Structures are given as structure tokens and as C-alpha cells.
Amino acid sequence: MSLISRRAALVGVGASSLLLAGCDKIVQSPTVRRTIGLGEKATMTTQRLIADRNALAPEFAASDRSPVFRTNGNVMPTSAEYQALMTGQFADWKLKVDGMVTNPMTLSLAQMRSAPQRRQTTRHDCVEGWSAIGEWTGVPLGLLLKTAQLSSNARYVVFHCADTTSGVPYYESIDLVDAFHPQTILAHTLNGEALSVGHGAPLRLRVERALGYKQAKYVMRVEAVASLDGIHGGKGGYWEDGAGYQWYAGI
Amino acid sequence: MTEAAPVFREPLPTVAQSAMPPPPAETLIYRTKLPVRLWHWTNAITIFIMLMSGMMIFNAHPHLYWGKFGANPDYQWLWIGHIGTRGFTRLFGVEFNTTGFLGFAGGVAMPFPPILTIPTTYSLADARLWHFFFAWVLVVPGLLFALWALVTKHLWRDIVPKAKELAPGHLLHDTKEHALLRFPTGEAARHYNVLQKLAYCVVLFVLLPGIVLTGLTMSPYMDAAWPWLLTLFGGRQTARSIHFILATGFAGFIFVHLAAVVAAGPFNEIRSIITGWYRLPQPKLKGARK
Structure with a gap:
């Protein structure tokens, strides 16, 4: 591996681990978790609304x-x-x-x-x-x-x-x-x-x-x-x- | 949709004074309407989050089946796993060594590697949160867009190919031109070309409805509410397999889509999907060069 490509590889690895760390920071933020938790609430509300409460599972x-x-x-x-x-x-x-x-x-x-x-x-x-x-x-x-x-x-x-x-x-x-x-x-x-x-x-x-x-x-x-x-x-x-x-x- | 705005009315080069027609002025046209651009960028974010959280959900049980049921003792058509530090992908009983990418990569034993998943370390619970929040971001704007596209006839005017575009000769010609990375120029570039239209049709009429409906089929609550989902797809585990295949289709579409942007001129293409304004590419005139 040449010096340049090795450097490029190191930069690539560094950049991607920074990116990953950044993503995980977002994932773990309480505000973000609260927000994305709204999806579950929307799902429950919608499913309870559209389905008969006694609709039978197959x-x-x-x-x-x-x-x-x-x-x-x-x-x-x-x-x-x-x-x-x-x-x-x-x-x-x-x-x-x-x-x-x-x-x-x-x-x-x-x-x-x-x-x-x-x-x-x-x-x-x-x-x-x-x-x-x-x-x-x-x-x-x-x-x-x-x-x-x-x-x-x-x-x-x-x-x-x-x-x-x-x-x-x-x-x-x-x-x-x-x-x-x-x-x-x-x-x-x-x-x-x-x-x-x-x-x-x-x-x-x-x-x-x-x-x-x-x-x-x-x-x-x-x-x-x-x-x-x-x-x-x-x-x-x-x-x-x-x-x-x-x-x-x-x- | 022909709000043509001619710009750069500079004197044309006078290379060929002979019988050759002068090349047309470079023209900026307003090609991509606001709802298309908004929906595009919403989806650009959403689809990556869906694919990445989806891969983490898959990691929880990296086996795929056909039929109404399917668990470890049953026949699996796909299995991504590892033995020690060797990653493998077993497809219809044929095993491929995928160490370094699938099954085992970078010292981590995971079916899809951490670089592809949300979150990066194993958490089915968190991946579900992401997947089911952005499922709404996929579906609600998607329905609004569908309504807009139907009401304004965007769908028929711009997306669904015309009968003459689907003629074998035309299709063959466009495919050849594409393969040679020669894209439509001048007036022909005012509209999407037929391959582009077909690709968008596959996304709009196959991938999107398919991925949403197979997703819903995996919900035990929705199976009770809408039992026809199971009939349509032939069982929950088949639906799960189709969901995975359609997701792979989305990944393939994104790859081709981005490659096409690069090949067709990234500056012009990206400007048009941000501002709506698109420069009609000039036809390359034979003999115009020395």
C-alpha cells in the first residue's frame, strides 16, 4: 500500500468513526429519543382508530x-x-x-x-x-x-x-x-x-x-x-x- | 410547465459560418416544482434512516423465510451469520464467504456491519424507534405528494411514459444512449427521458407501496385489522422477505440514481433539485469542434 493510499485510508477510517460517533450521539440524545418515540404513539393511536377493538388476529x-x-x-x-x-x-x-x-x-x-x-x-x-x-x-x-x-x-x-x-x-x-x-x-x-x-x-x-x-x-x-x-x-x-x-x- | 428563462445571451461562436445552424442559446428552465423538491429531500434523509435502522432490525434475526411462519428450525432462504471470525452469507443453501463485509467485519460479529446500521451498536429497541418514527415521515408526506401528483396531473404529464416512448425502437435507442453515457440534450432534456420515467415508476408504483404494505403485514395488529394483507403477500414471513428485497431495490435505485447524477453533470442536476432551475444541456454538434 502506498503512502498516499494509506493516508487516505486512515483519513477515511477516522472520518467514518467520527461520523459514527456523531450519529450515536444524536441517537442517544434524550430530546431525539422523545421525538422519535412519538412514532410509536402515532402508531398506537392510528391502529386503535382504524381497527375494530375486537378485530380478531388471523x-x-x-x-x-x-x-x-x-x-x-x-x-x-x-x-x-x-x-x-x-x-x-x-x-x-x-x-x-x-x-x-x-x-x-x-x-x-x-x-x-x-x-x-x-x-x-x-x-x-x-x-x-x-x-x-x-x-x-x-x-x-x-x-x-x-x-x-x-x-x-x-x-x-x-x-x-x-x-x-x-x-x-x-x-x-x-x-x-x-x-x-x-x-x-x-x-x-x-x-x-x-x-x-x-x-x-x-x-x-x-x-x-x-x-x-x-x-x-x-x-x-x-x-x-x-x-x-x-x-x-x-x-x-x-x-x-x-x-x-x-x-x-x-x- | 414551460417557464423558460433564457440566460447568457452572449454572441455565439462563429466557428462554422457555413450551412450549419447556430447552436441554441443555453437555456435555464424551471423544471422541478417545489413539492417534488421538498419530497425528494424529505425522502433523501428518510430512506437512509429507514435502510440503516432496518439493517439493525434485520441483525436481530438475520434469517429470511417464505410462508406464514418461519423461525430457526424452518427452511431459510437467506442467512447472514458468522463462525468465529469468518462471516458468511448463505443464499438458497449456497454459502459465500463475506468476511470483512457481512457477518463479521472490523472485529465485530454482526450480520450488517456497524457502519451501515442505526444505532452502531446492537439495539433492536432503538432501531425500532427510528424505523417506526421515519415510517410516518415516509408515509404521510408520501400520501400528500401522491395527492398533489394526481390533482396537478404531474404523474401523467411528467412521470408515466407516453405510449410512443415505450415503443421498442425508442426504448432500445434510449438504452443504448444511456449505456454510452449520452444523455438527452436541448428540447429533449425538458422532460424526463423514458428510462428515468420507468425508474421513477418502479419506485412510485412498486417499491414504495410494496415496502409500506409488506411493513404493515408484519404488524400483528394490522393483520387483525386488515387480514387481506396476509392474503396479498402470502403470509407474514413472505412479507418480511419481500420487505427485505424491496429495501435492496431501494438501495439499488439510490446507487443508480446517484451514478446518473454524476454522469449527467452533478452541478446542474443538484441545482435543479434544490432550486428547480435546470440548464438544458447543449447538443454536441458534429464538426463544431475542429
């Missing part, structure tokens, strides 16, 4: 199911409490439904299985880009909330989970539009079999018009709240608090 035929439904995120909660429940095949597992409800409930897995069910073959879309189709069976969340007599002041439903990442518990939240959507269920069965631990045994959320990180696994407690402030990081979910993901998770 349901598929049994032949459309993914041959292998891959797992993602935490696949084995490590807490002693969960391990004990798992050893007992979740016979002692109880789902709490509480918060802003008149009639708080504690439900066993057997009770969940004998409640009215909805079965749906739907597509799971990870925020990363992949999709898998599977048949889910579970109890409509709206039914549970009605039975628990949801307060008229409640605005969100929070799902507290058994899994943690580096000690930080997983949780998620949805608003009442999604909570009362007919396809929003607490599922205990995937493709005709009890949920595997990797898929969130014994119970996970399916909220079919949302991306994967909203589909909380290992759900232990359903809490109705008026505001997400004060719940963990206050942004409504594990990924929202810790990694800057958006609560609405829109596309």
Missing part, C-alpha cells in the same frame, strides 16, 4: 402449525418456589387475581382447566422477526376479570411472572382493550399438550395482536391497576423497563 388451520415451535427468553425459572411447584407438576400452583377487583380470586390449575375455554391456532411474532404458529387453549382473560368484578377505575392488567433475569422479575401489562379482546387468553395448553416449562408452564398469556415480549410466561398473578407507575420500573414490562422497548410494541 386463525390458522392445524396444517399451518410450525413443525417445531421454538422457545425464547427464559426457559427455566430458577426460583426455589417455582422449582418446587414444577416438581409437584404444578398441583400446588395457584393463580392470584387481585388488585382493583371487588372479588379477588385464587385459582388452581384444575380450576383453570375446567373453566370455559377458548382454543385458537394463531401466529406468535417475536419482536426479532421470526414467527411460529401453534394451537393454544386457555381461559379468556375477560371472563376472569368479570368474575373478579373489575373496578371501573382499573386501566391496566399486570401479569407477574415466576421467571427472573439476573434477579430482575419478568412482568408485562396490557390495557383493557387487549384484556377484554376475545382472543386474549391465559393458556395452559399448546398443540394439545400441557405447556412445557420452556413455553411458560403452567400458564402463559396470549394477547394475539401483540408481539412476543407481551406474551408473559410463568404467570403467577394477575393484578388490575389504575396506573403502571410504581410497578417495578414503571414502564409496564421487563423489556420496557430494562432495554428501552416500547410498551405498545407496535409495527
